Amino acid sequence: MSFDLVAQQPKLLYLLQGVAAFAAVVSLLLLALHRGPVRRRAAAFLLLAPALLLLTAGLLLPALRTLALSFTDSSGEAWAGVENYVWMATDPRALVALRNTLVWMVLVPLSATAVGLLYAAAVVRSRFQAFALSLLLMPMAVSFVGAGVVWRFVYAYRAGQSRQIGLLNQLVVASGGEPRQWLVDSPWNVLLLVAVMVWTQAGFAAVLLAGAIRAVPAELDEAARLDGASPRQVFWRITVPSIRPTLLVVVLALAIGTVKSFDIVKTMTGGQSGTGVLAQEMYDQAFRYGETGRGAALAVLLFALVTPLVAHQVRARRRAV
Known part of the structure; x- marks a missing residue:
């Protein structure tokens, strides 16, 4: 049990770091919007930017990767065309x-x-x-x-x-x-x-x-x-x-x-x-x-x-x- 906890510590640390970084980015965006005048479109883009970044990393890039893999062989490395x-x-x-x-x-x-x-x-x-x-x-x-x-x-x-x-x-x-x-x-x-x-x-x-x-x-x-x-x-x-x-x-x-x-x-x-x-x-x-x-x-x-x-x-x- 203790070995499992030790093995999981790096993953938990990376997860906490990711959450902290995301929270910091959102806080900075909110602070920037609060301190200075920003146009509506720019404000909307700034507020949506973190979510768009996560969607790109979690959905768009994996989708493109899957599309690329569909043209490879069983190993996922060699090109196989439309086979x-x-x-x-x-x-x-x-x-x-x-x-x-x-x-x-x-x-x-x-x-x-x-x-x-x-x-x-x-x-x-x-x-x-x-x-x-x-x-x-x-x-x-x-x-x-x-x-x-x-x-x-x-x-x-x-x-x-x-x-x-x-x-x-x-x-x-x-x-x-x-x-x-x-x-x-x-x-x-x-x-x-x-x-x-x-x-x-x-x-x-x-x-x-x-x-x-x-x-x-x-x-x-x-x-x-x-x-x-x-x-x-x-x-x-x-x-x-x-x-x-x-x-x-x-x-x-x-x-x-x-x-x-x-x-x-x-x-x-x-x-x-x-x-x-x-x-x-x-x-x-x-x-x-x-x-x-x-x-x-x-x-x-x-x-x-x-x-x-x-x-x-x-x-x-x-x-x-």
Whole structure:
């Protein structure tokens, strides 16, 4: 134990020095702004400079480094051209990971948003609204790793005449069916992993959409009902169009998070049986197989998938403001 503490001392010292230097720079900037007249643009730049410096060191430079590594061989040193990208476009395992990632990007945001919308519409006017929303929000308190462990037991399978411990197989046996290896059977295993992600994210969608539904003017609902509209018509023709900006934000936020999904797949299947996704394949190539160039190429592809979603979300928020 004492050896570990001694080994960690230089790292702690460097961390403290970095924090102290950052605090000193910020203090000097604030002092300069306080003592002398500075134009608004110059003041804004000075205040943003430390954050921009940290973003450059923590995000921009690593991104450029990853892009450069994607054109190198497995060692990350010798130039390999577009060989890694050719591998990514032809390797069956990489193509399966890309296909599954696209499936996740479509199914998870739409399913979680649909569940959250219907649930929010059902409980938003009730007296127990806060309690009902908290029930659906509870899975968000569980990490993706924890959710994967829990649902792996739900999908558990025992061969032969052994008593099934998985909830899903218990229900199948109770209804007269035969138990199945759910996490091995394709394509059901991919859909069942998607269901876990939806379970964890539906509460996020429900809370945001419930707030948006409450913000819809009551006069619109009353006017529609006076015109003879049914509750279903009021919901689809008045409520849903009124909360469309929030719906878009929720879908985009879930899509961005889904592209980077890694924990659930890694915990439940390890990417086996055709369940791999790009983030998990990137990890395997870079850290398990030592293929630095291939892992970097997959990271670049992930960045390319996320960038349009982020740009669209920023544009939508600007229009909303």
